[in-house]
Amino acid sequence: MTIPKHILPVIVIAQFCCTSLWFAGNGVMSDLIREFDLQPEALGHLTSAVQFGFISGTLIFAVLTVADRISPSKVFLWCAIAGAVCNLGILWEKNSLASLFTLRATTGFFLAGIYPVGMKIAADYYSKGLGKSLGYLVGALVLGTAFPHLLSSLPAMYDWEQVIIVVSGIALAGGLLMFLMVPDGPNRKAGKRTSFLTAFRVFRNIDFRAAAFGYFGHMWELYAFWTFIPLVIMQYSGFHGEPISAVSLWSFIIIGIGGLSCVAGGYLSTKWGEVRVAFASLGLSGLCCLLSPLFFLQEIPGLMLTFLVFWGIVVIADSPLFSTLVAHNAEPRIKGSALTLVNCIGFALTILSIQLLNWLSDTIRFHYLYLFLVPGPVLGLLALRSLVRSPGPVSRD
Structure with a gap:
C-alpha cells in the first residue's frame, strides 16, 4: 500500500503543536513565581506535576489498551x-501552588493521549524505516517542548x-x-479486550526488556537536564544582569x-542500526554528565554554552531509536499499549531525578x-549491551 505523502508531515506538525503544552x-x-x-522550588514541583499526570495517564491508557481499542486519531484529538x-x-x-500543580498534572494526564499515541499512529503507517519516522516525530516533541521558551523570549509577547x-x-x-x-494506518491491529496482564507481558521478551531499560536510563537524565537548563544559565556568573528573555x-x-539531532539519528540508524546509534548517543550524553563540572567551573560563557548545546544534541538523539526498538519487539496487537507503558515507567523515573536535583539545587553548588x-x-548502556552484540531486532509488522 502506498502511504500518502502528507501523512508523516501532518503527524509531525500535530505532535509539535500538542506537545508544546508540556x-x-x-x-x-x-x-x-x-x-x-x-x-x-516551584520549578521542580510544577514540572514534576506534568510528569506525574503523564505517568498516571499512560498507566491508565496502557491497562485499558485505549490506543489499541479506539481510533488513535480520535484519542489524540x-x-x-x-x-x-x-x-x-x-x-x-x-491560582495557588496547589491549583497550579493540579492543572499541570491534569495537562500531563492528557499528554498521555498525545505523545505515545502519536508514536502509535506513526508505527501503524511505517513498519519499515520506523526509526527515521520516529526521528521526525520525537524531533517535533523536542521543538514543541522548547517552544514556550522561544515564545517567552519574543518582544511581541x-x-x-x-x-x-x-x-x-x-x-x-x-x-x-x-x-x-x-485516518487509521494500514498496520493497525485493533485490540479486542482489556487485561491488566496484557500491558505487562511484553517484558517477557528479552530484547524488549533490553530496549526498555536502555530507555529508562535515558529518561533518568533527559527531563532533569531540560528542566534545570534555565536555572543553570541564570546561576552562571556570566549571565548575571542579563534579561530573562x-x-x-x-x-x-x-x-x-x-x-x-532526533532527525539526524533516525537517518544514521538506517546505516548503522538503531542499537548502535542509540548506544553512542547515550554514551556521549553520559560523558557530558560526568564532565559537566569541568565546563561550568571554567567561568567562560562561550565554552559553557557550546558544551550545553552539544549536550542538547546528544541527550535526545537516542529517544526515537529506543521507541523504535520497543515497537519492533512488541506484539503487534499490543504495540500501542507497550509504547504507552514504557513511557509511563520512563516518566515516573523523571519525577525522581527532577525532585532529586530540585532538592540538591539548594544544598550544593550548581x-x-x-x-x-x-x-x-x-x-542504560549496561542494559543495551546484549542488543549491541546481536544483529538487531526484526520487525514483527
Missing part, C-alpha cells in the same frame, strides 16, 4: 482539546498570559489536524536543537548538579 509552565515560570507568590483547556486554567488569577493562550491555541489546531487528515532564548536553543544524572546513562 513546558508551557516552564516557559513562563519566573512570571508564575512572581504572579502567584511562589517559592523558587480529545486529549489535545482537554489538555489545551487545562493549560488555559493557568490564567485563573486566584508582552505578557506571560499571551504565551499560555498561544500554546493552547496551537494545541487545539494540532489535534484537529491529526483527526481530519490522518536571553535566558529563555538560550534555553530554547539548547533544548530545541535536539529536534534536529556546577555539580548534573553529576547526579550519571547513573541513568550508565545503567
